[in-house]
Amino acid sequence: MFTEQGPTVRELAVQALSSIEHGYDLLAPKFDHTPYRTPDRVLDAVTAEVRRLGPFDTGLDVCCGTGAGVGVLRRLCRERVVGVDFSAGMLAEARAAFPPEGERPAEQGPAEEAPAVDWVRADARSLPFAPAFDLALSFGAFGHFLPVERxxxxxxxxxxxxxGGRFVFPIGAPPPVGSRAYWTLLGFDAAMRVRNALWRPQFVMYYRTFRLGDVLEDLTRAGFTVRLMPLTELGRRPDGSPRARLVVATRE
Structure with missing residues (x-):
C-alpha cells in the first residue's frame, strides 16, 4: 500500500487491531514508506525556524519513531541528542538509520560535527529524565494521546x-469546514471511535482532538510561556493565514 515498499492492506489491518505499541512494532520496518512519516519539507521548515532560537547543546525527540526528529536535532544541537519512544520496533529502525560513528558504512562517510545520539525506550507520559535538555520537539505523535493525557x-x-529550554512542534491549520480534508479527518476519527468501542486493546489515533486553543491552555498550565511562529515556507491559506505554525513553549 502507498508504495511497493510500503505495508499491504492486510498488514495495516493487523496493525489497526493491535495496541499502539505492538502496532508500531509491526509497522516499523515499512513506516518510512508510508505517508505517516513527517514530510521532509515540514522537517526543513521547522529546522529553519528553530535555528533562529538557538544555539542548543542538548536535544530530545519525544516519541521519536524512526528518527525523523532526531535528524532535525542533529542539525541544531552541538553535544547530545536523545530519541525516546515506547516501540522497540521503531527504535530499532531509528538506530539503523543513525548508527554510531564506528558502525557507519564506509559509503556514508563521516558524520561531520554531528552530536552523539542515544536511544531510550520509555513512555512519554513518564519520561525518565532530569532537567537536562535545551530543546525538545515532537512530530506527528500527539494524536496518540487522549485530551485528558495531554x-x-x-x-x-x-x-x-x-x-530556558524550549519545547517546539508544528501544528497545522484546521481544514475548512465541508472540505474534502475536513470530511476525511472526521470520518477517520469516527471510525477509530467505533473501533475502540468494539475492540480491545485500544489503538488511540485521532486527528481532531489536538485543537490549538486547548493545547495552548495545557502548555500554560504545565508552566510554559508560549508563542506561535508562522511556518511561511509551508504556504498560506486563501485568507492569507499560514497553513502551519510552530508552537514555541519555553520553560522560563
Missing part, C-alpha cells in the same frame, strides 16, 4: 528541560 505529557517534557 497536560501530563506536557508536564513531563517541562520537567525534562533546563530553565
Amino acid at each position: 497536560f501530563g505529557l506536557f508536564a513531563e517534557v517541562y520537567g525534562s528541560l533546563r530553565p
